[in-house]
Amino acid sequence: MSVNPSQNSSAPKPSSRTTAGERARAATRTRLLESGRTLFAENGLHRVTSHDIAAHAGVAAGTFYNHFSDKAALFREITDEALRELMKSLESAADAGADHRQEVRQRASALVGFAAENRELIRILFSRETDATTVQSDVLQHMASRASAVRKSLIHEGSMPAEIDPEVFGQALIGMWARVVAWWAEDTDRASREVVIETLTQIQLHGTHPNHNDPE
Template identity: 35%
Template sequence: MNARERSRRETRRRLIEQGTLLFSEQGVAETRAIDIARAAGVAVGTLYLHFKDKYDLLRAILFEGIEELLASLRALTENPPPSLPVFVRRHCEIMVFFVEEHPMLCRVLFDPESVRTNVSTEITEYLVEMQKKRHRAEIKKKELASMPDPLVSAHAVVGMMLHILDWWTRHPDQITRERLINTLTSLRLSGWYQNKPCIEKDVSS
């Protein structure tokens, strides 16, 4: 019984693992269900035993993979650092570290097919929602200027972060992790045109 259940979970794990690999390597649309099954060492039918269809597997890969990131972000939100700059820098760090550790997952998340099937949109919306709540709290605490719109600025952060991270997974050599974190933190804290020393530099020391 227990052995059977263990074997079942192991099969599922291998499908997720190989699905992530193939999806990230060749793109979701270009990956055949049968190839994933073969790579996982099972028959096609088995894939459909564990997942409704190819897109159900895609969802599982993304939602289960992203869970760790969301947990870190939630932890940050629940135990926020004393100062705002430190918070923003931590937020950037978490995302950059995650991307660095899960490059394949990110390739899948940014895959056009994830977008087309609204899987990544759901995740984006969730991040936007987290950010929006945070912004609202910050406005209350007068940490954040009463921006024209918390919703828009939340979308702006998420859009900027995701776009940059997507680009970085594709061109990891263009910038080091540290400089990337510094740049992102700086942009979020003071925008593109502040002529003063970047706040986060002091912070990281």
């Protein structure tokens, strides 16, 4: 995420296996990605032009197309990487010995933590207005499928009740997560991080309308 400012050719060490030219090229590419990230987060896919991104990155309009085949490709690259990162966070969130109910809190925590540190990415991934048709990359669908698949195996092994359909569950969980986290990333003063985590956890463990007589 760190901005890479090395645009001048003064990269003193031709150390490993990258030439100065290669490094300069990579730096331009990175700057375009970062500019896209910033602008898409603020304005959404279709109110940002390729010129906007190039200008924000300090390069000419044509340079954009030396690095990405079109606007959608840049966008996809941003979301793909963001998705990879997010999935990694979520996957590695659970302790070794945690049971499913402990995992719920750990995942909520990982999700909110990722959102706190990658607000731009969250707004891009989960904003509405991300025309999934134009940009062949439906992040939410991917996450929902994954959640469904995991759920299905849990049901198979008897860990989860069958009243909850795994497909519907996947959509519900991801819908809930995405909206909460996008809302919160727009303005993190809307709630404390802990409150967001706690509420997501409570809903998953007890529902939104728990029976007051439920033990705990």
